[in-house]
Amino acid sequence: MRDLILLFAFVAIIPFIFKRPVVGALAYALVSLMNPHRMAYGFAQNFPFAMLLCVITLAAVVISREPKKLPMSPGVLMLLIFFSWTTITTIFAQMPAAAWSDWDRVSKIMLMIFVTIMTVRTRKDVQLLAAVVALSLGFWGIKSGLFVIFSGGGEGVLGPKASFISDNNTLALALVTITPLLVYLLTQTHTKWTRRAVLGMAALTVLGAIGSYSRGALLGAFMMGFFLWLKSTHKLKTGIAFLLLVPVVVLSMPEEWMGRMHTIQTYSEDASAMGRINSWQFAVNIANEFVLGGGPNVFSPYMFMLYAPDPERYYDAHSIYFQIIGEQGYIGLAIFLTMFAVAWRTGSRVIRFCRGKDDLAWALTLARMCHVSIIGYLTAGAFLTLAYYDLIYYVMAILITLEKVLIRLPQKDDIPPMRIPFLQDRIDRWLGKTPATKAPAGAPASALY
Structure with missing residues (x-):
C-alpha cells in the first residue's frame, strides 16, 4: 500500500x-x-x-x-568553489574508485542545491523551502522522540536505511540541526492546533536527539541553547526556562545514558573516543603527506595501514573537520570554513535588512534560526562524519534565497502567470470573463495586462 x-x-x-x-x-x-x-x-x-x-x-x-540565472552571490560562489575543489581532489585521489563513488553522490546534492537556488523566486517559495526542509526531518524527530518515550530512554534510535542518517549519531546531528527551523515554523503558525502540532514535533525532535546517546548531539544542543539565550531579548525568562527544563530531561534518562555522557570527561578510558583520536591523527598525516588531501573516501583500512598511528584500529573520520582535512587537505578545510563564514554573513545581512520591518518579521526569524542551525551542525559535527550531508547545504540555500528575493530581486510576493494573448482571450471568453481591452495607440504592451 x-x-x-x-x-x-x-x-x-x-x-x-x-x-x-x-x-x-x-x-x-x-x-x-x-x-x-x-x-x-x-x-x-x-x-x-x-x-x-x-x-x-x-x-x-x-x-x-x-x-x-543563478545569482552570483558570495554564498553561491563559495559553494561553487567548494564543489570545484572537491572535484580536483577526486581527480588526484589516493583511492580513485571509492573517491569517484563519493563524488557522484556529492555532485547530485550540489546540482540540486543550485537548481533550488535558481528556481526559488518569491518569498512564498523561500517559506515553502524552509517548511519542507524542517518537516522532512521533523517526521524522523517525531518517530525518534516517541521511541525514546516508549522505550524508557533506551538506546536504539535509528534513521532511514541506506541514507546519511541511518545510525543514531548521524540522525542525532540531523535532529539537532533541524530543531531551530521547527522553532521558526512554530512562530509562523496561527491556529491553536497547528501550533500544538509543531510544538509537539519540536519537543519530540529535541527528545529524540538527546535520547540518541550521541555525545556530539548533546554538545550541539547545549551550544544552540546558549546561543539562543545570548540572542534572546528576555534573557531572564529564557535562562530560567532552560535551568528548569534541562534537569528534568537529564534526570528522566536511564543510567546507561548518564554513563555514556560521562565519557565526555573520561575520553581516555573510552575505546571509541581513542579510536576517533587515531582517525584524527590519520587525517593530519594524510594532509601533511598530500597537499590535496587523500580525496573522498580516503578513510579506508588500506590507507590506515600506511598512515594511521595505530593501523589496526580503523575508524571513520567521526568529525566533519578531520574528514575534510583528510579528504580535501588544509586548503579544502579553509574553503569549507570560509563557506560557513560567508553563509553566516549572508544571514547577518538579511537580519540587518529585515530589522524594524514588521512585514519581514518572518524572514528575520528564519535567518536567525538558520544561524542557530549552523551552530548546532558545526558543534555536533565536530564528532560526526557528515561533511557532505545535504541538510546543511539546504540551510545555506535558505539563507542565499532569502538574500536573493529580499535584497537582490524586486520585492514581489507572486509571479504573474505566463500569458499567451491569443489563447488567453479565448479561455477568458469561455469562462465568462471580460476579455482584455485593446491598448490605446502608443501605449506600451504592458497596458493590455
Missing part, C-alpha cells in the same frame, strides 16, 4: 513541476532528506524517486520561461 501511495504521489506531482520547476526542487528535497521510500516494503524501497525527480526538474527548468 505504501508503495502505491508513493508512486501515485510521484506521478501526480509531475504536471506541477512543469508548471513551476521549484515544485520539483522542493519534492527532491523532501525525498532526499526524509527518504519516505525507505519505509516501504515493496518495489518503492529501491525505486529511483530522487533521480527521476532530478531529471524531470532539470527538463522543466529548460522548458520553463522563468528566468534561469
